[in-house]
Every structure is written in structure tokens, then in C-alpha cells.
Amino acid sequence: KVDHPSRVDRILDSRPAPSNATQFVEPVREAAGARRLWTQTSKGLRRLEEGDRYDEVAHELETASMDVTADLSEANLEQVGYGIADVYDQLQVEDGKRVTGLRSGFPELDQITMGWQDGDLIIPAGSTSMGKTAFGLCAALNAAENGRTAVVFSTEMAPDRIRRRLLGYLAKVDLRKTKLTDADWSDVATAAGKMEDLPLYVDGSSRLDPVQIHSGVRDLDRREGVDLVVVDYLQRLSPPPWSYGSKRDEVHETAEALKSAAKDTQIPWIVPSQTGRSNDRRESKRPSIVDL
Numbered sequence: 267k268v269d270h271p272s273r274v275d276r277i278l279d280s281r282p283a284p285s286n287a288t289q290f291v292e293p294v295r296e297a298a299g300a301r302r303l304w305t306q307t308s309k310g311l312r313r314l315e316e317g318d319r320y321d322e323v324a325h326e327l328e329t330a331s332m333d334v335t336a337d338l339s340e341a342n343l344e345q346v347g348y349g350i351a352d353v354y355d356q357l358q359v360e361d362g363k364r365v366t367g368l369r370s371g372f373p374e375l376d377q378i379t380m381g382w383q384d385g386d387l388i389i390p391a392g393s394t395s396m397g398k399t400a401f402g403l404c405a406a407l408n409a410a411e412n413g414r415t416a417v418v419f420s421t422e423m424a425p426d427r428i429r430r431r432l433l434g435y436l437a438k439v440d441l442r443k444t445k446l447t448d449a450d451w452s453d454v455a456t457a458a459g460k461m462e463d464l465p466l467y468v469d470g471s472s473r474l475d476p477v478q479i480h481s482g483v484r485d486l487d488r489r490e491g492v493d494l495v496v497v498d499y500l501q502r503l504s505p506p507p508w509s510y511g512s513k514r515d516e517v518h519e520t521a522e523a524l525k526s527a528a529k530d531t532q533i534p535w536i537v538p539s540q541t542g543r544s545n546d547r548r549e550s551k552r553p554s555i556v557d558l
Contacts, residue, residue, distance in 0.1 A: 293508050299334055306330040368494055368534060371408030382494060382534035387525040389500065391539040391558055393546075398538035399423075400431075402496040405536055407432055410466035414493035417467045417486060419479055421502040425470040432466070433457055465490075475504040476523035483531055492533055497524065500539040 310327045314320060360366045367381030382388065382405075392398050399422070406416035420428055434441040437457035439450045446454065467486065471478075479497060486492055497503070505516035506523045521537075528535040541557040 302334045303331060306334070368409060368414060369412065370405055382536070384532045384534060385529045386534050387521070387528045388534060388536045389521075389539045389558070390536065391541045391553065393541050393543065398540075399498050400435075402498050402536050402538050403428070403431055404435060406466060406494060406496045407435055407464075409494045410464040411436075411460075413465070415465040415467075415486075415491055416494040416496065417469070417483060417492055418496045418498070419469045419471075419474055419482075420498045421470075421472060421474055422498065423470055425468045428468045428470055429461070433461060436460060473504050476506050476520055476527060479503075480523070480527040480530070483527070483533070487531060487533070492531070495528075495531075495533055495535045497535065497537045500524075500537050 306327060310323045313323050363380075365376050365381040367379070367383040369381050370376055370379070390398055390401055399420075403418065406418050409416040418428060423431070430441055433454065437450075437453040439446065439453050439457075441454070443450075469482065474497075479495075483492055483495055500521060501517060503520050505520050509516050509519035511519075524535060524537055539558060541553060545551055545553055545557050
């Protein structure tokens with residue numbers, strides 16, 4: 267019941283935009299499944315109260331629940347031979363190449379990964395002040411220097427701060443110094459001229475969630491094409507709108523949403539992550555997956 271025109275206005279203003287509507291599909295699917303299952307269960311309870319045999323009711327409830335799951339399932343099964351010719355052609359294209367994806371700028375890393383691969387979520391992890399942000403920025407800068415479009419999202423640094431760090435990397439000058447030499451100024455001026463034409467975009471919004479980032483990347487990808495996304499960093503992101511629970515649950519949901527975004531856009535996403543301090547208490551400081 268609509269008892270005031272302003273309520274209609276609020277409903278219309280809060281509707282999902284087409285660019286991020288897919289992010290709301292899962293909650294709607296969950297609610298639809300729960301409602302249908304509740305309806306079938308209620309019917310079964312009424313039949314039991316009316317004296318129907320429990321085994322017949324149980325069988326029909328089992329069938330009904332399987333129908334609900336099948337109707338709302340995201341499964342997309344394909345025969346394994348479908349598209350195998352494309353895989354074979356791609357293997358021929360890659361034959362003999364050391365790097366098949368986007369070069370990282372770190373040759374030894376490329377030997378392991380064969381470059382950043384489309385649709386991958388890459389999580390470089392480390393403790394505080396170990397160079398996670400620098401790694402992500404350098405990866406984006408290297409891509410842009412090679413003519414590939416890169417996007418950097420940072421919740422810690424304002425856009426001008428990001429530009430300053432990128433300028434220092436490109437000029438190979440420590441811009442934290444308050445006094446630059448004439449040679450430093452020459453290198454900085456040359457680097458600034460190069461940066462004006464780089465296909466590199468930055469977003470320094472203080473609050474970002476995976477839905478907003480995904481929407482921004484898809485919009486830019488439609489207009490100009492995007493080859494690499496860097497998001498700094500995982501724990502600083504706001505959780506997805508549908509995430510509720512502990513901080514650990516929120517980080518998990520955020521990582522899942524970013525992985526889905528990478529798969530949807532078919533672009534490599536680099537998302538540095540803070541590690542725990544458990545390895546500080548171990549004799550071996552080599553990090554492991556549990557530190558995440």
C-alpha cells in the first residue's frame with residue numbers, strides 16, 4: 267500500500283542501476299528459493315495434520331525441493347568437446363611463448379605465471395610496509411608504459427598522492443625528499459611529460475566496495491577497454507551490500523565478489539592483502555596460505 271507519493275519517489279530512487287543490477291541477483295534468488303521451499307513445506311505439514319502418510323509426504327517434499335534447486339541453479343553444463351577447437355587454436359598461438367598474458371614488469375615472476383592472465387584474481391600478500399602498494403602501482407605503471415590500459419583504485423591515497431608516487435617510480439627519483447637536485451628535476455619533468463599520455467586511470471575514493479569498483483571498470487571497459495585492474499587493498503574495502511557478519515566474513519565476501527568481477531570482465535585484477543602476524547612468532551618467516 268502506498269500511502270504517500272514520497273514513498274514512491276524513494277523506491278524509484280533506490281532501484282539498482284543497470285550497470286550493477288547483476289550484483290543484486292543472488293539475494294533475490296535466495297529469497298525466491300526460500301519462499302518456494304517454505305510454501306512446499308507448509309503444504310507438507312498441512313497434509314500430515316490431515317492424516318496423509320508421512321512417507322508419501324516426505325517423497326513429494328524431496329521432489330519439490332529438488333525442483334526448486336534445479337529451477338534456481340546457476341549450473342551451466344557443457345559437453346567437454348564444445349569449444350575444444352578454440353582451445354587447440356589458442357595452444358598453437360601460445361606455442362613457444364614464455365609469456366602468454368600481460369607482462370608484469372618482473373621477468374622472474376613472469377617465468378612462473380606466464381604473465382597476468384585474463385579473469386584471474388591475483389592477491390600479493392604481505393605484512394605492513396613490505397611493498398604491497400608499490401608492487402601494485404608498478405604493475406599498473408608497467409602495463410600503461412606498454413600501451414595497455416590500467417586502472418588503480420585506492421582507499422588509502424588521494425588521486426594526487428597516487429600520481430606523486432607513480433611520478434617518482436617513473437622518474438626513478440625519491441619524491442619524499444624536500445630538496446631535489448637539478449638532475450632530479452630534469453628526470454621528474456621528463457617523467458611528467460610521459461605520464462600525461464599514459465592510459466592509466468586512478469580512483470582515490472575513501473570508501474569503495476566491490477560493486478562500485480566492478481561497475482566503474484565495466485563502464486571504462488565499454489568505452490575504452492581495460493587490460494589491468496589494481497585495487498589497494500583488500501581489507502580496506504567496504505564489504506558488498508549483501509555481506510553481514512564478522513570482519514572475517516566480510517573480507518571473504520569481498521574477495522569472492524572481486525573474483526567474480528575478474529571472471530566477469532575477463533581482466534586480471536591485482537588486489538594486495540594484509541597478512542596476519544602469526545608468522546612473526548614462527549621460527550621460519552616464510553609466509554604460508556594460513557597467514558591470509
